[in-house]
Amino acid sequence: MEILSIAALCLVVTVLCKLFDAQKEIALYIKIAAAALILGGVILYVSPIADTINTIFDKAGASDTYINILFKALGICYITQFASDICKDSGEGALAVQIEIAGKITLLLLSLPLFEALTDLVTVLLGI
Amino acid sequence: MDISLIFQIAGIGIIVAVLNILLKKSDKDEYAVMINIAGVVIVLAILANEIAGLFQTIKSVFGF
Secondary structure (H helix, E strand, O other), rough: OOOHHHHHHHHHHHHHHHHHOOOHHHHHHHHHHHHHHHHHHHHHHHHHHHHHHHHHHHHHOHHHHHHHHHHHHHHHHHHHHHHHHHHOOOOOOOHHHHHHHHHHHHHHOOOOOHHHHHHHHHHHHHOO | OHHHHHHHHHHHHHHHHHHHHHHHHHOOOHHHHHHHHHHHHHHHHHHHHHHHHHHHHHHHHOOO
16 A cells, blocks of 8 residues: 555655755755655545545435535545645744644634534424 | 656756865865855756646546
8 A cells, every 4th residue: 555655755855865965955845846746646545535435425415515514624624724835834933823723713714604504404403 | 756856856966066176275265156046046947847737637636
C-alpha cells in the first residue's frame, strides 16, 4: 500500500532537514514540499470515498446539498490544518492561530444554511 | 507522488551551501549573500508551483 512509501519519505525528509540545520530556510522548504506531496497524494484517495458516501446518501433520500457542504468543510479543514501545522513547526505560533481562526470562521459561514434548515425543521416538528 | 522535487530542493541547498563556503573563504562575502538569496528565490519559485498544484487537487476533489 502507499503507506510504506509515505513513511519512508517522512524519515528521509527528517534526515534531510537535520542536514540543512545551518540554512533554516532550505529545511523549511523541504518540509513544505514533503507535506504538500504527501497531502496531494493522499487527497486523491478521497474521491472514491466521496462517491460511495454520495451513493449511500442518495439511497437514503437526503438531498445532496448537505453532503457537498460537508465535503467542502472537510477540504477547508485539510488546508487550514496543513498551513497552521507548517507555521507552528517553523515557530510562528501567532500565524498558526490566525489561520485556524480564519478556518473556523469560513466553516461557520459555510454552515449557515444548515442552521436555517435545522430551525425550520424544529419549528415544523414542534408545530409552532 | 514524485519525490524528485524534494531531492531537487536538497541539491540546490547543498550547492548553495558549498558556494557559500567557497565565497566566504575567498573573502567575497557580498557574493555569498547574493548566492543565498538566489538559491532561496529559485526554491521558492519551484515550491510555489507545487503548492498551487496541491490546492488545485484539493479544490477539484472537494468540489470547491
